[in-house]
Amino acid sequence: MSKNLLIGTGMALSLLLSPFSQAFAEEPTTGERKQVENVAHRGATAYAPENTIAAFDLAVEMKADYIEIDVQRSKDGKLVLIHDTTVDRTTDGTGKVGDLTFEQLRSLDAGSWKGEQFAGESIPTFEEILDRYQGKIGIFIEMKSPELYPGIEEEVAEALKERNLDKPQNEKILVQSFNFESMKKMDELLPKVPIGVITSNPADATLESLQEISTYADWFNPHYGMVTEELLSQVHSMGMKMGSWTVRSQETADFLFEMGVDAIISDYPDYVDPRN
Template sequence: MSKKLVLGVGIAFSVLISPFSQVFADDLTGGERKQVDNVAHRGAAGYAPENTIAGFDLAVDMKADYIEIDVQKSKDGELVVIHDTTVDRTTDGTGKVGDLTLKQLKSLDAGSWKDEKFAGEPIPTFEEILDRYYGKVGILIELKAPQLYPGIEEQVAEALKKRNLDKPQNEKIIIQSFNFKSMKKMNKLLPEVPIGVLTSNHTDTTTEALQEFSTYADWFNPNYGNVSKELVNQVHSLDMQIGSWTVRSQEAADLLFEMEVDAIISDYPDYVDPRN
C-alpha cells in the first residue's frame, strides 16, 4: 500500500469520526491528546542539551512519540547529529561541522553549555541514534543544510536500509528538510519512508505550493506562527499531515491542539502530553 493511500485512509476515517470529536473538543482528555504526535524537538531540549543522548533519553522517559534529530556530515564523511552548521553555540569548540573530523567532533563537550551536570555529553553519530532508539521511539530525521554535504541523502538512505528501516513499521521513521530538492531526492531513494517539508515562509502555504509538495511529501511542517485552521484543512485535503514547530509554551501547544494538527514539535514534551 502506498504512503499516500495509507494517509488517505486515515483522513477518510477522521472525517467519519469528526462529529463525535467535535462533541468532546472542549474537554480533551489525555487519551484524546495522544492522537496528536508528541515530537521532542532535538530531544527534550527545554530540559537537557539538544541533540545529545541525555536529551533523547529524557524525551523517551517523558513518553514522546518521536525524537527530532538534525543530521550533518563530518569532514571525513561520517553522519553526525547536531543542529548548527558550526559547533560554536552548543559545544566548547569552534569551527564548521564539515571542517572537523569525527574524532575532533567526538572530543567536544556538547553538554556543559546547558548545565554543568551534563558536562562531557558528546555529539552522537546518526547510526548511534538509530541503534539506540529505533523500536523505543519514532525518529524524525532532519537533513540540516544538505546542500553543504553532497551525497548525504544516499548515505542516510543506506544507513536506514542497512537496518531494514527503509520500510518502517507504523511510519516511525520520517525524513524532513527545509531543502525541498533534497526531499524530492529522498522520496525517490526511500519511497516507503514518509517525507516532510519544513518551512517558515508564508509563500509556501499557497494552494499551488501545497499541491506541489503533495506530489512527493507526506508531511507539511510549518512554523506554528503560520498555522491556521484553514491551512490544516488544506493540508489534509491533499492527503498530507501537518506538524508544527517549535512550541515553547503551553499556550502555543493548546492553540495547535485546537487547530487539530497531527504533530506538535516542542522543546517541552510535557506541554504536549498531559501524562507528564
C-alpha cells in the same frame, strides 16, 4: 500524488457513506487531545543539551512519541547530530561542522553549556542514535543544510536500509528538511518512508505550492505562526499531515491542540503530554 492521498480519499468516501460518520463529526474529547504526536525537538532540550544522548534519553523517559534529530556530516564522512552548521554555540569548540574530522567533533564537550551536570556529553553519530532508539521511540530525521554535503541523502538512506527502517511496517521514521529538493531525492531513495518539508515561508503555503509539495511529501511542517484552520484543512485535503514547531510555551501547545495538528514539535514534551 502524495503517498497518502489515495488512501485518505478512500477513507473519506467510506466515512461519508458509513452510518457511523456522525460519530466522527463530534467534537474531540479530552482523551482525543492526547492523540497528537509528541515530538521532542532535538530531544527534551528544555531540560538537557540538544542533540545529545542525555536529551534523547530524557525524551524517552518523558514518554514522547518521537525524538527530532539534526543530521550533518564531518569532514571525513561521518554522519553526526548537531543543529548549527558550526560547533560554536553548543560545544566548547569552534569551526564549521564540515571542516572538522569526526575525531575532532567527538572530542568536543557538547553538554557543559547547558549545565555542569552534562559535562562530557559528546556529539552522537547518526548510526548510534538509530541503534540506541530503534524500537524505543520514533525518529524525525531532519537533514540539516544538505546542500553543504553532496551525497548525504544516499548515506542517510543506506543507514536506514541496513537496519530495515526503510519499510513502513518497521519503527516510526520520518525524514524532513527545509531543503525541498533534498526531500524529492529522499522520496525517490526511500519511497516507503514518510517525507516532510519544513517551512516558515508563507509562499510555501499557497494552494499551488501545497499541490506540488504533495507529489513527494507526506508531511507539511510549518512554524506555528503559519498555522490556521484553513491551511490545516488544505494540507489534510491533499493527503498530508501537519507537524508544527517549535513549541516553547504551554500557550502555543494549547493553540496547536485546538487547531488539530497531527504533531507538536516541542522543547518541552511535558507541554504536549500531561502525563509528565
